[in-house]
Amino acid sequence: MQFSLWLALAGAGVLISFTPGAGAINTMxxxxxxxxxxxxxxxxxxxxxxxxxxxIVALGVGVLVASSPVAFNVIRYAGAAYLVYLGIRQFLSKPVVDQEQAAALRNEPVWSMFRRGLWVNLLNPKAIVFFLAFMPQFIRPEQPLLPQYLVLTATVVVIDILVMWFFFAFAAKSFQRFTHNAGGQKILSRIFGVLFVAVGILLALIH
Structure with a gap:
C-alpha cells in the first residue's frame, strides 16, 4: 500500500473512530x-x-448480507435488542454503596467485558455495509490482496483502540467523582442506560 493511500486510510480511520456510537458508549x-x-x-x-x-466483507459474504433484507434485518434487530437490553439493565441498576459489592463490580471478569464489547459491535450490520463502501477505496485489486487487507485491518484496529481508550475511556474518568455517592451513580446509570437504548432504537429504525 502506497504511503499516500495509507495516510488517507489513517485519516478516514480517525474520523470513523471519533464518531460516537454504541462502542464509544460501551467503552465509557x-x-x-x-x-x-x-x-x-x-x-x-x-x-x-x-x-x-x-x-466477512473480504470473503464476499458482506455483499450477501447487504443484499438480503431478511439477513440484514435479523442481524439489525438482534443488535438493536441487545443494546436496548444493556440500556434497560444499566438504567435499572441500583447504586453500589457496599465496599465488597463495589469491588466485585470493578473486578468484572475480563472475558465478560470482552464478550460484551464483541457483541456490541458484531451485531451491527451497518458496519458490514460501511466496510463494503469503505474498503474498496483502499484496496488495489491488481496488487496482492492479503497484505493490503492486513495493513487496512491493523491500521483501523490500532486507531480505534487509541481513540476508544485514550479519548472515550479517558473522558469518562472526569465523571468518576459522581460514582462516589448513590445519587451520582444513579444519574450516570440513567444517562448511559438512555444512551444505550437510544442507539439501539436508532439502529432498528434507520435504514
Whole structure:
C-alpha cells in the first residue's frame, strides 16, 4: 500500500473512530464501572468484532448480507435488542454503596467485558455495509490482496483502540467523582442506560 493511500486510510480511520456510537458508549460505561485500565478488555472485544466484519466483507459474504433484507434485518434487530437490553439493565441498576459489592463490580471478569464489547459491535450490520463502501477505496485489486487487507485491518484496529481508550475511556474518568455517592451513580446509570437504548432504537429504525 502506497504511503499516500495509507495516510488517507489513517485519516478516514480517525474520523470513523471519533464518531460516537454504541462502542464509544460501551467503552465509557466500562471505564466508569471497572476503571480506565480494565476498560481495554471491552475495547479489544470491539476490535475482534471489527476484524470479523473485515473478514466477512473480504470473503464476499458482506455483499450477501447487504443484499438480503431478511439477513440484514435479523442481524439489525438482534443488535438493536441487545443494546436496548444493556440500556434497560444499566438504567435499572441500583447504586453500589457496599465496599465488597463495589469491588466485585470493578473486578468484572475480563472475558465478560470482552464478550460484551464483541457483541456490541458484531451485531451491527451497518458496519458490514460501511466496510463494503469503505474498503474498496483502499484496496488495489491488481496488487496482492492479503497484505493490503492486513495493513487496512491493523491500521483501523490500532486507531480505534487509541481513540476508544485514550479519548472515550479517558473522558469518562472526569465523571468518576459522581460514582462516589448513590445519587451520582444513579444519574450516570440513567444517562448511559438512555444512551444505550437510544442507539439501539436508532439502529432498528434507520435504514
Amino acid at each position: 460505561s466500562n471505564s466508569l464501572t471497572s476503571g480506565f485500565r480494565r476498560s481495554i478488555w471491552g475495547i479489544l472485544g470491539q476490535q475482534a468484532a471489527l476484524v470479523v466484519h473485515v473478514v
